Amino acid sequence: MASHVTSTPHEGGDTKRAVDPAAPILLFDSGVGGLTVLEEVRKALPDAPIIYTADAAGLPYGTKTEAQIAARVAGLLGRMAERFHPRLICIACNTASTIALGMVRDVLEVPVVGTVPAIKPAAAMTRSGVIGLLGTPATIRQAYVDRLEQEFAADKRLLRHGAPSLVDAAEAKLRGEPVDQNAIAQAVDALRSQPDGGAIDTVVLACTHFPLVQDELARAFGPDVRFVHGAQGIARQVSRLVAGQEYARQVPDQALFTGSGDIPEAYRMKLAQYGLLEVHRI
Numbered sequence: 001m002a003s004h005v006t007s008t009p010h011e012g013g014d015t016k017r018a019v020d021p022a023a024p025i026l027l028f029d030s031g032v033g034g035l036t037v038l039e040e041v042r043k044a045l046p047d048a049p050i051i052y053t054a055d056a057a058g059l060p061y062g063t064k065t066e067a068q069i070a071a072r073v074a075g076l077l078g079r080m081a082e083r084f085h086p087r088l089i090c091i092a093c094n095t096a097s098t099i100a101l102g103m104v105r106d107v108l109e110v111p112v113v114g115t116v117p118a119i120k121p122a123a124a125m126t127r128s129g130v131i132g133l134l135g136t137p138a139t140i141r142q143a144y145v146d147r148l149e150q151e152f153a154a155d156k157r158l159l160r161h162g163a164p165s166l167v168d169a170a171e172a173k174l175r176g177e178p179v180d181q182n183a184i185a186q187a188v189d190a191l192r193s194q195p196d197g198g199a200i201d202t203v204v205l206a207c208t209h210f211p212l213v214q215d216e217l218a219r220a221f222g223p224d225v226r227f228v229h230g231a232q233g234i235a236r237q238v239s240r241l242v243a244g245q246e247y248a249r250q251v252p253d254q255a256l257f258t259g260s261g262d263i264p265e266a267y268r269m270k271l272a273q274y275g276l277l278e279v280h281r282i
């Protein structure tokens, strides 16, 4: 399942001596979607110091232009790398990865793992040959997705839908608010109503926010649909790249949000459940 995870090829070597044990793994998303990746990274690397960065001031990315997204991602990650010297950066966001991964790797020295839609495993899973893909509007129009489709699902039907309202639904759920069932129903209907949509048996969650509302999507799609996303594969790739390194957590793991204003208590409590005990604005 390595296809939906990408990393810089030269970074496997003997990094053990070079890496400061206190150096964090930095996970990045526009919002709380990357927590679905963090959960898997934690399982794989429980001792690794973590900084989770959310570009809350830029949320949502999925309705922005490629130029806007690339500028925000490259700028913010550049500043974060200078300030925190991470051992590895994980772009836990399909939108940012499909648009800016190459650029970020070109400008940063640090290993960078990205995530792209899990089309390859979905193509292996589908029995009907019809796959649904839910992402942000920016992700589903990327040539990167066209290439994955050509490479791994050329003999399947891949039906795409950009669903920014599911990002809002996931953010709301994490704040402890009710999930907008209309947003769920609309996303399902937008796939089901496409030609052959009734035969969808596998859905790619091509936005890291969407696993947060997978239960709601599963209820709306019905029992015959299975879901696939990249979080476990990303965690495996991160683990491979830091294999053999040592860890010494010197400060509590933190979540850093761009933007201003108070961070709601409900949010802090949820973040603490993911082991992010300190929450600050940057």
Ligand code: DGL
Pocket: 029, 030, 031, 033, 034, 059, 060, 061, 062, 063, 092, 093, 094, 095, 096, 136, 139, 167, 206, 207, 208, 209
């Ligand atoms: N979590 C992000 C992704 O994986 C996108 C959310 C947004 O629109 O900002 O694509």
